[in-house]
Amino acid sequence: MMEYDDDEEPPLAVEINDTVGRNQSQTSDDQRRKVVEGSPVGVTVITGYLGAGKSTLVNYILHTEHGKRIAVILNEFGEEIGVERAMINEGEGDALVEEWVELDNGCVCCTVKHSLVQALEQLVQRKERLSFLSLMMKYDDEIEKQANYTRKDLVETEEREEKVKARLDHILLETTGLANPAPLASVLWLDDQLESEVKLDSIITVADAKNLRYQLQRHQDSSSFPEAFSQIAFADVVILNKVDLVSPDGSGSVIDELEEEIHNINSLANIIRSVRCQVDLSKILNCGAYDASKANHLDALLEENNSLTTKDLHDSAVRTLCICEPRPVNLDKVRLWLEEILWDKKYNMEVYRCKGVLNILDSDQLHTLQVVVSAVKGKRTDLCSCWSVTGCQSLNEEILLDSFRTCIVGAC
Numbered sequence: 001m002m003e004y005d006d007d008e009e010p011p012l013a014v015e016i017n018d019t020v021g022r023n024q025s026q027t028s029d030d031q032r033r034k035v036v037e038g039s040p041v042g043v044t045v046i047t048g049y050l051g052a053g054k055s056t057l058v059n060y061i062l063h064t065e066h067g068k069r070i071a072v073i074l075n076e077f078g079e080e081i082g083v084e085r086a087m088i089n090e091g092e093g094d095a096l097v098e099e100w101v102e103l104d105n106g107c108v109c110c111t112v113k114h115s116l117v118q119a120l121e122q123l124v125q126r127k128e129r130l131s132f133l134s135l136m137m138k139y140d141d142e143i144e145k146q147a148n149y150t151r152k153d154l155v156e157t158e159e160r161e162e163k164v165k166a167r168l169d170h171i172l173l174e175t176t177g178l179a180n181p182a183p184l185a186s187v188l189w190l191d192d193q194l195e196s197e198v199k200l201d202s203i204i205t206v207a208d209a210k211n212l213r214y215q216l217q218r219h220q221d222s223s224s225f226p227e228a229f230s231q232i233a234f235a236d237v238v239i240l241n242k243v244d245l246v247s248p249d250g251s252g253s254v255i256d257e258l259e260e261e262i263h264n265i266n267s268l269a270n271i272i273r274s275v276r277c278q279v280d281l282s283k284i285l286n287c288g289a290y291d292a293s294k295a296n297h298l299d300a301l302l303e304e305n306n307s308l309t310t311k312d313l314h315d316s317a318v319r320t321l322c323i324c325e326p327r328p329v330n331l332d333k334v335r336l337w338l339e340e341i342l343w344d345k346k347y348n349m350e351v352y353r354c355k356g357v358l359n360i361l362d363s364d365q366l367h368t369l370q371v372v373v374s375a376v377k378g379k380r381t382d383l384c385s386c387w388s389v390t391g392c393q394s395l396n397e398e399i400l401l402d403s404f405r406t407c408i409v410g411a412c
């Protein structure tokens with residue numbers, strides 16, 4: 001983890017240097033202008049076992065020239081969130097600012113959950129307010145005399161402009177190495193109707209290429225390192241870091257086998273190999289892993305993985321099954337089926353994560369299905385029901401498929 005001096009007063013804002021990277025910042029301001037109003041700020045949950053390279057990734061993101069304003073929340077206490085630090089990259093000029101994000105004490109899955117979302121929203125709004133204040137101070141009565149603006153007009157116009165410039169583009173939430181990302185995901189995964197200022201973008205797991213195999217092996221033998229497993233099971237992206245410690249050129253059969261092991265646990269995760277987490281940021285930020293608008297991508301991913309069946313899988317404690325059913329299904333029956341599988345545990349299967357697209361009767365659109373432990377969301381998008389489910393060894397493809405077929409229209 002990064003080190004901080006606790007006695008130091010965190011500065012609240014830095015002046016943005018207009019002369020640095022003007023063209024780049026102009027372009028990114030234009031891009032922001034298009035999306036800022038009304039669009040929530042994406043939150044990426046960064047997880048990974050102790051020492052895997054989470055802080056290295058955060059540092060890399062903050063210090064790479066991308067022209068984005070990124071805030072980082074460090075969840076030092078795992079599920080216990082108290083007062084947190086947030087580091088904000090001011091984008092242009094790579095200036096870093098620290099702010100405090102205050103949350104009530106308690107477990108993130110219960111008491112703190114609303115507080116976490118509120119704190120993130122306040123962080124977003126706070127950036128806007130700070131910028132508005134500095135604008136008011138800049139205001140010059142002379143401008144009012146020379147131009148046809150009233151004071152109110154000018155402030156309002158500039159306020160809007162400054163909001164565009166000062167608003168955060170993204171938030172990174174770095175968890176402790178022993179955290180299970182699922183509670184955080186379900187906290188941040190909010191309904192569109194709530195019109196929150198923040199939304200879950202994706203879960204990124206940093207895995208240590210040197211130690212991963214040992215951790216996974218030990219988990220199978222003795223159930224130790226459960227976090228290493230669940231972190232991979234819930235990941236949308238796995239950064240297979242420290243490949244330099246396994247092979248000098250970052251390739252070879254050992255790394256191929258590691259990738260295979262990761263895919264055996266979570267076949268839908270995008271795996272990126274890295275040294276010191278130096279990855280293409282476009283592959284890890286704004287993934288929209290929970291966006292209904294990305295259903296086409298999900299559909300393609302599921303199809304690609306559909307060939308993977310139980311017999312192809314190694315004997316792994318956590319695994320993913322992909323199932324496809326071309327006939328249309330009944331939405332009410334699917335709801336019932338999900339309740340039986342997830343809550344009633346009718347078939348004694350432990351499910352962690354489920355992603356899919358459903359072909360619902362009398363609907364010209366497909367519906368997407370997303371499940372993270374206790375959180376289940378269904379969203380309508382555009383067209384075969386194809387879904388994957390990640391869970392314990394108890395997963396049984398035959399039972400899942402048979403029980404799902406009871407949802408097919410006309411089935412009893």
Ligand SMILES: Nc1nc2c(ncn2[C@@H]2O[C@H](COP(=O)(O)OP(=O)(O)OP(=O)(O)O)[C@@H](O)[C@H]2O)c(=O)[nH]1
Nearest residue numbers: 001049050051052053054055056177241242275276
């Ligand atoms: N050789 C090598 N070392 C790395 C790489 N990535 C990170 N490290 C080193 O691994 C150590 C741990 O990295 P961190 O980024 O602190 O890991 P972390 O996951 O934040 O650690 P915790 O917060 O303690 O869980 C540091 O000494 C890094 O410099 C890599 O790709 N190769």
